[in-house]
Each structure stands twice: as structure tokens, then as C-alpha cells.
Amino acid sequence: MSAAAASLAPTGGQKDRVAWLAVPAVGYLAIVYALPLVFLLARSVTGPEGFTLSLFVQFFSDPYSWRVIWNTLRIGLLTTLVCLVIGFPVAIAMARAKGLMQVALLVAIILPLSIGVVVKAFAWQIVLRRDGVVSQFLVGTGIWSEPQRLLFTETGLVLGAANVFLPFMILPIYSVVKLIDPRLSEAGATLGASPLYRFRRIFLPLTLPGLVSGIAFVFSMSVSMFVIPSLLIGDRFQMLATLTGRSFLLMRNEALGSTTAVVLLVLAVSIVVASSWLAKRLGGTQ
Amino acid sequence: MTETASPAFLDVRKAAKAFGATTVLDGVDLAVARGEFVSLLGPSGCGKTTLLRIVAGLLSSDSGAVVLDGVDISAKPPHHRDVGVVFQSYALFPHLTVAENVAFGLEARGAPKDEIRATVTRFLDLIHMSALADRSVRALSGGQQQRVAVARALAVKPKLMLLDEPFSALDRKLRETMQIELKRLLREVGTTAIFVTHDQDEALMMSDRIAVMNRGRIEQLADPATIYKRPATPFALEFVGLSTRLTGTVVEASGEGEVLIDTTHGRIRAPGRFVAGSPVLAAVRPELMAFGETAGENTIRATLSDVVFQGSRIQAHFEAPEDRPIQIESVAGIPGGAVPGAEMALSWRVADTLLYPAPAP
The missing domain is CATH 2.40.50.100 (RNA polymerase II/Efflux pump adaptor protein, barrel-sandwich hybrid domain)
Structure with a gap:
């Protein structure tokens, strides 16, 4: 935290009083979120004779578990990457657009959020079929020699997931880019910096906080998604979240379910923490 | 790049710009000699900032040419023009320190490390801010930010310095101090400068010559005494004094x-x-x-x-x-x-x- 930001913070007494505004939220989260989470954690380290790590030992010694973890990480990273590559330019365009154009873009990004994931996933089922739009397009343009099914493939899953999570990549980047003074790039240009140099030394460092929150949002959501893989790839392909769901709902195996849930939680949290740490390092003096 | 036989160091010829149906710059000619300090003085909307941005290459003119030191730079992008700008809002890089801001242009041009260090030291000294070299620019006062912006632009030794109302955000007392300091700094570095302002006192006090602008035209271009004693048009008469x-x-x-x-x-x-x-x-x-x-x-x-x-x-x-x-x-x-x-x-x-x-x- 810089000196300027620190000096802007309200003085002790006032800050303490304002903090009471968070009490309802904290109370609510404690009851419906933290408490069940503690039960879940406790369940994963409890055996017939009390505390034990045997569930984890058992889980990690099974090669199938490693395949599920790898599936989760791979799909999460690919989805995040697709969202980043598509979302970053869109966020910049949106932040720099003016008037009606900006409103139109914002609506186009936010409106799809009001459509349920299940509806979207079913729509993707139609698009990704062997005789779906994507297949027809790729055959028509000669990229594919014959129609193929994308549904129930990893490509289809990543495409669908990226579609659902894209706004969560765009919006944090957009809100940061919007605050960057366009004069900064002009100042860089008049100092002799090429467009690429300006992007690297001015734009990117200033956008980093938005990039990190976008990545953290999309990654944590895509490693823990349940409905989308269930509908777009099916039971053959398991991720940590779907396995957790199956353990609880189908197999009635609370021990396995709570173990996979904890593994997923640790995975997601550590990636988010690592990315914000990395951002601080890269951000230099920020 | 055509070589042109022009006695002027900066030669703006018939620069015109319209935004939609609004003519902002109506075929302006402006010749500035090497080492001269020329002010563009006029009310807001007279086209002075537009002219400045065209010279800097931040805005393309609809027609006309900009010739600097004998070279037509009209088609060059701003990073190839060698024209420094001090912006009204200073536009300091908020994620960099004072020293890093001053070093930015030299680093972008790939100057040797030793030269960068020496130049930054010299300019921080010139603006009396050596003690604040490692401070974040966000922690600076308005006057300090203004000085860093000037030093940052001067550090790359531009052929031409453009200043867009650099004092407008400062209070009156500080403004007067900074005006004197800027004149001294520019004289020491020996830079040709164009200064945009709507403040007649500032223009009269600082300029070698003043261009009084109105509705996209230069109504009079002369030294401050002539501008004051013999205004060429009723507008110049009313705007100055x-x-x-x-x-x-x-x-x-x-x-x-x-x-x-x-x-x-x-x-x-x-x-x-x-x-x-x-x-x-x-x-x-x-x-x-x-x-x-x-x-x-x-x-x-x-x-x-x-x-x-x-x-x-x-x-x-x-x-x-x-x-x-x-x-x-x-x-x-x-x-x-x-x-x-x-x-x-x-x-x-x-x-x-x-x-x-x-x-x-």
C-alpha cells in the first residue's frame, strides 16, 4: 500500500464503526458457508478412531484420483486461457468505447448472465452436435473434411465453459482499463516509446490487478463447475467437482466426497493466492 | 521525408482540422525560430490545444503540413517525432517512481544505462527533487508532479517542447514560482517551446512571441509588448489587457x-x-x-x-x-x-x- 493510499484511510475510530456494516454479511456467511465447510473438513479427517489422514492417503494413492485432478487443472487452465485471450481485447474495446457503443457492449456482456447455466449448456448441446452449427461451419469452410461431434469432447467442454465464464474475465479487466488515463499512452508516445513498449511498460502493469481478478474468478469457477461438465461431457470424464457431486448424490460416499471437496478447495484457493502474489511481484512499485 | 528550405525551425503550414461540421483549425500558419518560446493564447475552443496535438502527432490534421528542423514530420507517428509534451494533467506514470518516470523516455529509446543514470540525476537536480527520486509519483504535490512532468519531457532532449496549460491546476502563488522556474529550466536546456494558455498574464510574462488565437485562426503573432500596445484586431484588444x-x-x-x-x-x-x-x-x-x-x-x-x-x-x-x-x-x-x-x-x-x-x- 502506498503512502498516499494509507493517508486516505479514515482514522481508527471511524473505521471501526463503519466495519459494523459488514456484520450481517459475516453472520450470514458464517452460518450458511463457514460452518458447513468446517463440518466438511472435519468429515474428511475423521475415521472410526478419531482424527486420521487415511482418507487422503487412500485418495492420493489411487491413480484415478490423479487423473481427475489433472482433468480439473487442465480444463480450468484451458478455460481461463480462452477467456483471457477473447476477453482482454473485448475489455479494452469496451473501456475505450464511447456513449451508446459502450452501453451496447456492456449489455451484450451482462445480459447473458441472466440466462441460467443449464439453459446455456443445453444450447451448447445443440451447437456442438455432429450436425450442429460449428461442425457445419468448419466443414463448409473446408477446415474439416467431414462433420464431427464436439459434444462430449474436452474441446466442447472448454468452449461451453469459456462462454459461460467470459463476463467474469471481461468485467474486472474492463473496470481497471476504464480508470487508466488515455493520456498516459500519449505521454509514452511523445517520449519516444513504440506502441509495443507502451503496452508492455504502461498498459500491462496498470491492467494487472484486473487481469489477476479476472483469472482468479474464471479459474476458481471453472475448476469447481458441476452443471456444465455434467451436460457437455458426461460421466465418462470426471473433474473434482463432478466427482464430489457423484460421491454425495449417487454413491452416497460421504468420505470420498468430503475428501475430493477439500482437495478442490485447496487447489482453487492456492491458485488464487498464488496469482495475486505473482501480480504484486510483477506490479513492481505498485 | 522531403527536405524543405525553410528558415523556421518549426513550420506549421495551413493546418486545418474539423470535427464533424465544426471547424476547429482553419488553415493555421505558424513559424517558430530555434530556441524561441511562443505562446498560443486564446479562449477555450479557439483551437490552440488542437494545434498543439497536431504538432505532437497525437491528432492528424485534415490538411496542411508540419515541418520540424527541415523535415516534414506530418506523416510520422508521435514516437518518431522528437517532440516532447507536458500535459495539462501531467500524465505521470502512476506505477513508477519519480526517477523511473524521468528515465522512461531514455529507456524506451534504448539509451545506455550509465547515460540514463547520469541524465536522471542531472534533471532531478535541476528540478530540486533528488531527495524524492524513489518516491511514488502519486505521493507528490501538484507542483512537484508538474516539475517531474517537465523533467520527464526534457530528459530525452526533444527538438521541440509543447506545454499544454501546465500551470492551470496550480494555485496562483505556486503558479508564479513555477513560471519563473520553467523559463529558467528551458533556457538552461536550450529548448524551443510552444506553450498553450488562456491566461494572458502568463503569456505576456513568459513568451518571446505570442500567437493570439480565436475561432481556429491566429489573429496576431507578435512579441508581448506589441500584442499589448498594438493589438491587431478587436479580439486581441479585448482578450489581452x-x-x-x-x-x-x-x-x-x-x-x-x-x-x-x-x-x-x-x-x-x-x-x-x-x-x-x-x-x-x-x-x-x-x-x-x-x-x-x-x-x-x-x-x-x-x-x-x-x-x-x-x-x-x-x-x-x-x-x-x-x-x-x-x-x-x-x-x-x-x-x-x-x-x-x-x-x-x-x-x-x-x-x-x-x-x-x-x-x-
Whole structure:
């Protein structure tokens, strides 16, 4: 935290009083979120004779578990990457657009959020079929020699997931880019910096906080998604979240379910923490 | 890149720019000599910042050319122009320290590390901010930010410096200090500079020459004394300094380049060539008017309405039938302790009378 930001913070007494505004939220989260989470954690380290790590030992010694973890990480990273590559330019365009154009873009990004994931996933089922739009397009343009099914493939899953999570990549980047003074790039240009140099030394460092929150949002959501893989790839392909769901709902195996849930939680949290740490390092003096 | 035989260091030729149906710059010519400090002075919307941005390459002109040091730079992007800019908002890089901001341009140009370090040290010294080198620019005051912005632009030794109202965010006292300091800094570095401002005092005080701009045109380009003493147009007269203005009609033109004018305050004479019957605007600067009659010169009578004490001098305002002020500035004070309501004679030299065709209403 810089000196300027620190000096802007309200003085002790006032800050303490304002903090009471968070009490309802904290109370609510404690009851419906933290408490069940503690039960879940406790369940994963409890055996017939009390505390034990045997569930984890058992889980990690099974090669199938490693395949599920790898599936989760791979799909999460690919989805995040697709969202980043598509979302970053869109966020910049949106932040720099003016008037009606900006409103139109914002609506186009936010409106799809009001459509349920299940509806979207079913729509993707139609698009990704062997005789779906994507297949027809790729055959028509000669990229594919014959129609193929994308549904129930990893490509289809990543495409669908990226579609659902894209706004969560765009919006944090957009809100940061919007605050960057366009004069900064002009100042860089008049100092002799090429467009690429300006992007690297001015734009990117200033956008980093938005990039990190976008990545953290999309990654944590895509490693823990349940409905989308269930509908777009099916039971053959398991991720940590779907396995957790199956353990609880189908197999009635609370021990396995709570173990996979904890593994997923640790995975997601550590990636988010690592990315914000990395951002601080890269951000230099920020 | 065409070599052009131009004596001017910066030569802006017929620069024109329109935004939609609005003409912002109406074919402006501007020639600036090497080492000169030229101000673009005018009200907001007169096109001065647009002209500046065109010279910097941040905006493309619809037509016309910009020639710098004999090279046509019209088609060059800003990072190949060697034209430094100090922005009104300073536009310092918020994620960098003071020293990193000053070093930015040199690093972008791939200057050797030793040279960068030496230049940054020198410029931080010049702006008296060596002690704050590693401070974040966000922690600086307005005046300090302004100095860093100037140092950052000067550090790459640009051929030309453009300053876009760099003092407008500073309070009056600090502004005066910074004006003197900027002049000193530019002189020490030996840079040619164009300075955009709407503040006439600032322009008069700092410039070698002033370009008075109005509605996308340069109305007058001259040294500050000429701008003040001999404004070329009614706009330049009104925009720079105070004046008493009288509208009237020429009744008689003499052979010696002098005309006799009927005004609402009586007959006056003024140097100029107009045919009888022309509507004209006559004007005189307040400090050139005196109380009392002067034989052989212009004299009018007016009713005193207000006296304003201004320390070293007083300003006397008179009732005017037209909506134009009559005012005198005098270091001597009001003669005979006249009070508001008193009718007084005011006089000034015929030679000091400025005369223009009456501007269209």
C-alpha cells in the first residue's frame, strides 16, 4: 500500500464503526458457508478412531484420483486461457468505447448472465452436435473434411465453459482499463516509446490487478463447475467437482466426497493466492 | 521525408482540422525560430490545444503540413517525432517512481544505462527533487508532479517542447514560482517551446512571441509588448489587457493618416485610414488615460461611478452609455478627492488611440 493510499484511510475510530456494516454479511456467511465447510473438513479427517489422514492417503494413492485432478487443472487452465485471450481485447474495446457503443457492449456482456447455466449448456448441446452449427461451419469452410461431434469432447467442454465464464474475465479487466488515463499512452508516445513498449511498460502493469481478478474468478469457477461438465461431457470424464457431486448424490460416499471437496478447495484457493502474489511481484512499485 | 528550405525551425503550414461540421483549425500558419518560446493564447475552443496535438502527432490534421528542423514530420507517428509534451494533467506514470518516470523516455529509446543514470540525476537536480527520486509519483504535490512532468519531457532532449496549460491546476502563488522556474529550466536546456494558455498574464510574462488565437485562426503573432500596445484586431484588444472602447463613425479623414470620429462621448481623433461614414471602434489602454484636459489631444467627459484601490495604483470606472467600460488606471490617485457622481474630464494622446473597423455585432 502506498503512502498516499494509507493517508486516505479514515482514522481508527471511524473505521471501526463503519466495519459494523459488514456484520450481517459475516453472520450470514458464517452460518450458511463457514460452518458447513468446517463440518466438511472435519468429515474428511475423521475415521472410526478419531482424527486420521487415511482418507487422503487412500485418495492420493489411487491413480484415478490423479487423473481427475489433472482433468480439473487442465480444463480450468484451458478455460481461463480462452477467456483471457477473447476477453482482454473485448475489455479494452469496451473501456475505450464511447456513449451508446459502450452501453451496447456492456449489455451484450451482462445480459447473458441472466440466462441460467443449464439453459446455456443445453444450447451448447445443440451447437456442438455432429450436425450442429460449428461442425457445419468448419466443414463448409473446408477446415474439416467431414462433420464431427464436439459434444462430449474436452474441446466442447472448454468452449461451453469459456462462454459461460467470459463476463467474469471481461468485467474486472474492463473496470481497471476504464480508470487508466488515455493520456498516459500519449505521454509514452511523445517520449519516444513504440506502441509495443507502451503496452508492455504502461498498459500491462496498470491492467494487472484486473487481469489477476479476472483469472482468479474464471479459474476458481471453472475448476469447481458441476452443471456444465455434467451436460457437455458426461460421466465418462470426471473433474473434482463432478466427482464430489457423484460421491454425495449417487454413491452416497460421504468420505470420498468430503475428501475430493477439500482437495478442490485447496487447489482453487492456492491458485488464487498464488496469482495475486505473482501480480504484486510483477506490479513492481505498485 | 522531403527536405524543405525553410528558415523556421518549426513550420506549421495551413493546418486545418474539423470535427464533424465544426471547424476547429482553419488553415493555421505558424513559424517558430530555434530556441524561441511562443505562446498560443486564446479562449477555450479557439483551437490552440488542437494545434498543439497536431504538432505532437497525437491528432492528424485534415490538411496542411508540419515541418520540424527541415523535415516534414506530418506523416510520422508521435514516437518518431522528437517532440516532447507536458500535459495539462501531467500524465505521470502512476506505477513508477519519480526517477523511473524521468528515465522512461531514455529507456524506451534504448539509451545506455550509465547515460540514463547520469541524465536522471542531472534533471532531478535541476528540478530540486533528488531527495524524492524513489518516491511514488502519486505521493507528490501538484507542483512537484508538474516539475517531474517537465523533467520527464526534457530528459530525452526533444527538438521541440509543447506545454499544454501546465500551470492551470496550480494555485496562483505556486503558479508564479513555477513560471519563473520553467523559463529558467528551458533556457538552461536550450529548448524551443510552444506553450498553450488562456491566461494572458502568463503569456505576456513568459513568451518571446505570442500567437493570439480565436475561432481556429491566429489573429496576431507578435512579441508581448506589441500584442499589448498594438493589438491587431478587436479580439486581441479585448482578450489581452483592459481597455476603454468607444464606437463611432468617421466624419472626416485628413491627409496625414488621421481621422475624426463622432462617438457617444464626443469627437475624438485617431491615427488610421478610413473613409468618412465608416463605423469604427476606437480604444485606449487605461494607464494611458489621464484626469483633466490636455490641449491638442483627445478629451471626453464622463461621470465617475467607482474607484478601486489596487495598492500601487487606483482604477477609476466611469458611467458609460453604451455597454462598454470606461476606465483609467493611475498611480497618482483621483485629483481633488472626487467622489462617485462627479463629472470629470479625461484625456489621452491621439497617437495612443487604437482604431479598428467596428466588429460585426
